[in-house]
Amino acid sequence: xxxxxxxxxxxxxxxxxxxxxxxxxxxxxxxxxxxxxxxxxxxxxxxxxxxxxxxxxxxxxxxxxxxxxxxxxxxxxxxxxxxxxxxxxxxxxxxxxxxxxxxxxxxxxxxxxxxx
Numbered sequence: 001x002x003x004x005x006x007x008x009x010x011x012x013x014x015x016x017x018x019x020x021x022x023x024x025x026x027x028x029x030x031x032x033x034x035x036x037x038x039x040x041x042x043x044x045x046x047x048x049x050x051x052x053x054x055x056x057x058x059x060x061x062x063x064x065x066x067x068x069x070x071x072x073x074x075x076x077x078x079x080x081x082x083x084x085x086x087x088x089x090x091x092x093x094x095x096x097x098x099x100x101x102x103x104x105x106x107x108x109x110x111x112x113x114x115x116x
Contacts, residue, residue: 041081
């Protein structure tokens with residue numbers, strides 16, 4: 001990493017930006033992804049299940065090490081992944097949480113909430 005002029009902090013900051021950019025591009029057309037709605041990480045998900053969402057059959061997993069840009073990604077966003085990014089990109093994290101809580105007022109009390 002140092003050979004490329006990076007340290008842990010800068011590498012982590014870039015990873016946060018990749019997360020945000022991936023969600024904005026939304027290559028799988030997941031509902032809720034966008035520049036203010038990101039956070040793919042190893043976490044519990046709504047599966048195992050296959051459900052039809054917006055006329056598309058989607059596979060959902062339980063706990064899996066989700067990741068971007070090369071996956072796996074089942075559309076599950078993790079608030080914990082965003083919170084852990086505060087030291088590296090506080091401006092992105094605080095904007096993201098403000099947007100999420102504004103759209104989902106009871107999200108703070110619900111461990112299984114997701115943007116609509």
